[in-house]
Amino acid sequence: GAGVSQSPRYKVAKRGQDVALRCDPISGHVSLFWYQQALGQGPEFLTYFQNEAQLDKSGLPSDRFFAERPEGSVSTLKIQRTQQEDSAVYLCASSEGPNRYGYTFGSGTRLTVV
Amino acid sequence: QKEVEQNSGPLSVPEGAIASLNCTYSDRVSQSFFWYRQYSGKSPELIMSIYSNGDKEDGRFTAQLNKASQYVSLLIRDSQPSDSATYLCAVSNSNSGYALNFGKGTSLLVTP
Numbered sequence: 001g002a003g004v005s006q007s008p009r010y011k012v013a014k015r016g017q018d019v020a021l022r023c024d025p026i027s028g029h030v031s032l033f034w035y036q037q038a039l040g041q042g043p044e045f046l047t048y049f050q051n052e053a054q055l056d057k058s059g060l061p062s063d064r065f066f067a068e069r070p071e072g073s074v075s076t077l078k079i080q081r082t083q084q085e086d087s088a089v090y091l092c093a094s095s096e097g098p099n100r101y102g103y104t105f106g107s108g109t110r111l112t113v114v
Numbered sequence: 115q116k117e118v119e120q121n122s123g124p125l126s127v128p129e130g131a132i133a134s135l136n137c138t139y140s141d142r143v144s145q146s147f148f149w150y151r152q153y154s155g156k157s158p159e160l161i162m163s164i165y166s167n168g169d170k171e172d173g174r175f176t177a178q179l180n181k182a183s184q185y186v187s188l189l190i191r192d193s194q195p196s197d198s199a200t201y202l203c204a205v206s207n208s209n210s211g212y213a214l215n216f217g218k219g220t221s222l223l224v225t226p
Binding site for chain 1: 118146148156157158159160163202204212213214215216217218219
């Protein structure tokens with residue numbers, strides 16, 4: 001596709017519910033990143049994939065957060081037993097290589113936990 | 115102390131003026147520097163990147179980098195109301211691995 005596609009655009013979850021957020025990167029992009037952006041804050045790094053390999057997951061806030069990219073293209077960010085503090089916009093980005101050259105973000109998924 | 119600091123603003127400038135946005139960073143070995151623009155309710159959009167000391171110009175935008183003083187700035191000439199947005203400074207360094215460290219952003223308002 002022409003850009004990074006994320007779905008759903010909006011998600012409302014009840015506290016304790018599991019959610020799955022999808023990212024479809026730009027075709028051929030090796031690198032894929034997930035960020036979390038709380039209201040009024042800059043994006044915070046969550047995890048990085050190079051093809052199907054998850055090379056860095058140091059930003060995942062707890063073991064309730066899990067990400068995968070099994071075939072090196074589409075990625076899913078899963079949050080188990082959602083809490084109110086998980087409410088944020090989850091941004092996916094992709095690039096041809098590592099972060100040295102900046103990258104393109106998708107439109108994000110706004111998660112609200114009630 | 116956050117690694118990348120920005121004044122949250124809002125910074126208000128009249129249409130046609132120069133808007134100056136500043137960013138400081140704490141890690142001296144930082145290597146790559148980026149400015150993203152984010153409109154309300156939208157995702158960040160890359161507008162400038164800079165890797166070496168000095169100025170880099172792209173249209174109405176100029177990025178300035180001073181590694182000795184650990185600051186990077188963005189100048190927007192002939193500011194337009196459509197430039198009103200939050201501007202995010204992002205930095206990558208050896209310690210951050212593959213991540214970009216973002217500041218909180220500066221809100222810019224260009225008034226007609």
